[in-house]
Amino acid sequence: MRVLVPVKRVLDYNVKPRVKADGSGVDLANVKMSMNPFDEIAVEEAIRLKEKGVVTEIVAVSVGEAKCQETLRTALAMGADRAILVQTDDRVEPLGVAKLLAKIVAEEAPELVILGKQAIDDDNNQTGQMLAGLLGWGQGTFASAVEIADGHAKVTREVDGGLETDDLKLPAIVTTDLRLNEPRYASLPNIMKAKSKPMATKTPADYGVDVAPRLTVTNVVEPPRRSAGVKVADVDELVTKLKALGVAK
Template identity: 70%
Template sequence: MKVMVAVKRVVDFNVKVRCKADGSGVELANVKMAMNPFDEIAVEEAVRLKEAGIASEVVAVSLGAKPCEETLRTALAMGADRAILVESDSELQPLAVAKLLMAVVEREAPQLVLLGKQAIDDDANQTGQMLAALLGWPQGTFASRVELSEGQLKVTREIDGGLETLALALPAIVTADLRLNEPRYVKLPSIMAAKKKPLAVITPQDLGVDVAPRLKQLKVAEPAPRRAGGQVGSVAELVSKLKNEAKVF
């Protein structure tokens, strides 16, 4: 079984994100970048499936500018067999990403596609669902457990009311949640070995996909600073402040 994993290059989760002075976007100059944490979990799950003898090959795919190769090398160091970069300097919105991934899926013919449930830069939580709709494949989103038995994929997913278990026929799309696994620490020998693994570079034009933006971003602004808190002397004073100052009821 071939498994394909989509990974995205984002601002490292330890970095405090700042907006550009003109409000046109997020400041990326001289900012540390890394693999999206949820995508890292997806890569780990794919590698574990291979180590268990379930998957025969793990292919990592990323979309974006040339520096995304660094993210793919990280996936290769974690255990992916090869990587594909769909190189584009254009703004790639979720629908365009889903269309590009669909084209790659049609080329590679994987039986399972793993993605992070969302990217921490825009928190859109759309790509996996859009990809499943475009392909007409079953999907298991927010997965906290994945099992393959008797030709069926069992996905335990986190919902508001607790846990839900789905049985999916392959091929299928699964998006990884935080508690699916804990990604491994990549050691230096694995990093060195990843440099020798194949990494193919193609373009949206090679795939015949139009990536023109459908949405227009008007402005990006930081949230207003929170007001300082205060202490109250009694429940009556608290109720008064909630009613007269905060006006929550």
């Protein structure tokens, strides 16, 4: 069984974002970039399925500038077999990514697509659902456990009331949540091997997909700083202040 794992290059989660002086977006100059953490979980889950003998090939895919090759090499070092980069310098919105992935799915014919539930840069949480809609496939979102057997994927997902288990007929889309697994670190030998693994480079035009943005960012601002807390002498003073705020009666 072939598995497709889309990965995204984002601002490293340890880096504090800075807004550009003109308010046009986040400043990405000279900052550390890495693979989206939710996508790391997706890659790890695909590798674990391969280690169980369920999956035979893992194909990592990324959409973005040439530097996304570094992100794909990370996926290859973790254990993916080959990679596809759809190279473009334009900002591609979730719908554009989903359309490109749908074309790649038609070409590669995977039985499962595993991707992070959202990217930490824009938090849209849309690509997986849009891809499922375009393909007409079943989807299991926010997965905290995945089991593959007999042409079905059993996906356990966290909902407000507890846990929900969905039985999906393959092919299907699965988006990963934080509690699904803990991604492994790539070993030095695997990092060296990743350099020789195949990576195909395509463009959106190769798939006949228009990735022109449909949304315009008008302004980006940093969130307001939190005001300092207030110390109280005792519980009575605390209750008085809460009553004044309408929090307590």
